[in-house]
Amino acid sequence: MPAVDSADAATWVVLGRTEDGVAAALLDAEGVELGRRALTANGRLEWIARVEADAAPRWVWHDTPAWYAELLAAGIRVARCHDLRLCHAILRDSSLVHDDAGLRAARQWDAAALVDAVAGAPALFEIEADTAAGPTTLPDRLEDALAEFARQRRAAAAASEPGRLRLLLAAESAGALVAAELRAAGLPWDAAVHDRILTEVLGRRPAGGGNPARVDELAARVRDALGDPSASLDSQPKLLRSLHRVGVLVESTSKWELAEQRHPVIAPLLEYKQLMRLLTANGWTWLSEWVHDGRFRPVYVPGGVVTGRWASSGGGALQLPRRLREAVRADPGWLFVVADVAQLEPRVLAAMSRDTALADAARGRDLYAGVVAAGAVTTRSEAKIAMLGAMYGATTGDSGRLVPRLRRTFPRAMALVDEAARTGEDGGVVRTWLGRTAPAPSLQWSAAQSQATEAQASQADETRARRWARDRGRFTRNFVVQGTAAEWALAWLADLRTRLADMAPVGAQDAAPRSGPAFATRPHLAFFLHDEVIVHTPAARAEEVAEAVRASAAAAGRLLFGDFPLDFPLDLRIAPTALKE
DNA sequence: GTTATAGGCGCG
DNA sequence: AAAGCGCGCCTATAAC
Numbered sequence: 001m002p003a004v005d006s007a008d009a010a011t012w013v014v015l016g017r018t019e020d021g022v023a024a025a026l027l028d029a030e031g032v033e034l035g036r037r038a039l040t041a042n043g044r045l046e047w048i049a050r051v052e053a054d055a056a057p058r059w060v061w062h063d064t065p066a067w068y069a070e071l072l073a074a075g076i077r078v079a080r081c082h083d084l085r086l087c088h089a090i091l092r093d094s095s096l097v098h099d100d101a102g103l104r105a106a107r108q109w110d111a112a113a114l115v116d117a118v119a120g121a122p123a124l125f126e127i128e129a130d131t132a133a134g135p136t137t138l139p140d141r142l143e144d145a146l147a148e149f150a151r152q153r154r155a156a157a158a159a160s161e162p163g164r165l166r167l168l169l170a171a172e173s174a175g176a177l178v179a180a181e182l183r184a185a186g187l188p189w190d191a192a193v194h195d196r197i198l199t200e201v202l203g204r205r206p207a208g209g210g211n212p213a214r215v216d217e218l219a220a221r222v223r224d225a226l227g228d229p230s231a232s233l234d235s236q237p238k239l240l241r242s243l244h245r246v247g248v249l250v251e252s253t254s255k256w257e258l259a260e261q262r263h264p265v266i267a268p269l270l271e272y273k274q275l276m277r278l279l280t281a282n283g284w285t286w287l288s289e290w291v292h293d294g295r296f297r298p299v300y301v302p303g304g305v306v307t308g309r310w311a312s313s314g315g316g317a318l319q320l321p322r323r324l325r326e327a328v329r330a331d332p333g334w335l336f337v338v339a340d341v342a343q344l345e346p347r348v349l350a351a352m353s354r355d356t357a358l359a360d361a362a363r364g365r366d367l368y369a370g371v372v373a374a375g376a377v378t379t380r381s382e383a384k385i386a387m388l389g390a391m392y393g394a395t396t397g398d399s400g401r402l403v404p405r406l407r408r409t410f411p412r413a414m415a416l417v418d419e420a421a422r423t424g425e426d427g428g429v430v431r432t433w434l435g436r437t438a439p440a441p442s443l444q445w446s447a448a449q450s451q452a453t454e455a456q457a458s459q460a461d462e463t464r465a466r467r468w469a470r471d472r473g474r475f476t477r478n479f480v481v482q483g484t485a486a487e488w489a490l491a492w493l494a495d496l497r498t499r500l501a502d503m504a505p506v507g508a509q510d511a512a513p514r515s516g517p518a519f520a521t522r523p524h525l526a527f528f529l530h531d532e533v534i535v536h537t538p539a540a541r542a543e544e545v546a547e548a549v550r551a552s553a554a555a556a557g558r559l560l561f562g563d564f565p566l567d568f569p570l571d572l573r574i575a576p577t578a579l580k581e
Numbered sequence: 582g583t584t585a586t587a588g589g590c591g592c593g
Numbered sequence: 594a595a596a597g598c599g600c601g602c603c604t605a606t607a608a609c
Contacts, residue, residue, distance in 0.1 A: 234605070237605085276604095280603050281603060306599080307598090307599065318591090318592055318593075385595090388598090398595085400597080482593095
């Protein structure tokens, strides 16, 4: 194989470890290898930066954070990649794939996400050839990557809907780049504001440990109302017994059940629980652990949820309480563009099912108002709980009662989710718009179903089988919608990321030094949460960024659903904080 | 001592 | 009000 200097003709550049260190294999558009190049410790970052600038190939690597974190730290951004781990998982499970390539047999690629960037696992470039790969690590040698990449290309080419699958693989990989960039950039976070909120809500933080003043006060009031100065408030069973002793006959200590009761203990107890939640989940300990140098750097896990949504690992990035959004503060001279999609999931459902009646209802800003206008229900709140009930599989309560009305008004959309539920109950698999496929039922599930059909099956066997079947039906019903919404969001992110990178940098005097070299002079993504993005931008660029965010949403809709007439309107604001409303 | 689970609650 | 989906993280407690 010839050693090559120029990567201009390469469509793909595969990176991996070799006996001597790290090497790159250059492939043309058909996947034919053009040559290889060893990347020495001295010149490799420069070479990658130069190839990216000259040829912008799609970088193929076994795991994005393992390779990209170091590039970002050196100020090198890449436009495109192919994440072998994430793409393997999609192709392995997709019902669109007919596995002639032996992809499913490549079990070494099934390893879970590599953890963990937080603790500072050694970057791949630091790993020497003599480091034995443990059983929980993915293959990272160049030969492994080339073989797996070839399998994936064959599997995708032979799939039933290769176009959709390739779109999904590209979107998933772009998401991996975004996740690494989000972590590298961090979310601007003002620790002083966070501390002020905590002090206002919880009371002053005691110097020598123990609970803040307001928490102690509330605990005393609760114990007083319970008539027990030593009552335990943090142990659910003990608290339940204490409540029963004073005549509060609840079955659990959850807040919704407590809220129905009328007793002097209820109000202080609910507030106590709320405050303790804030203290333990996002109090001063969280602040000192997760916020450094004015940045919150959560660990995102792309594809971490079975539906394709992202998960998070450490920092709780996807559960930040709304009251702390005030602590999200742009750097001086910078602003945020905060945007979320209004009612993403029902819109996605309308497009998937080609339900023009639902698309018509979605035409304005407020889909639920449109549902009322269509005559399905009489109030907005009814529209909302009915629509959620249809997508989640509600059978009881107001929600369950209202769903049939939606079925009459939006038969195509409802048929899609009803069919997904039926397929799931029968043990079948469902897939998203682009082909991400729900896991097959477990062996235990299938055994329970067949057992229930046997002659000697007990009533309990049948009841359990039916319950599990309905459980799975609700899961597959929701999977198709939640998963396709996640695909739309990935397309939105990927397009927006490109638009932001194409913007001209601002002068160095406006730079935000704390975001790191790759993000110091340009608008950059700072946060993502299922259907919401926050872009951190030089103030002078804010309007331009807002336009890009809107344009990307429109582009995502077209990319997935072509010319189906459907809006994806955003709630968007430009502000120095991430506060909503 | 560590690990696993349940209840509870934050987010979409 | 809470039910119907998907998560992560906290505490207490049980299990090992």
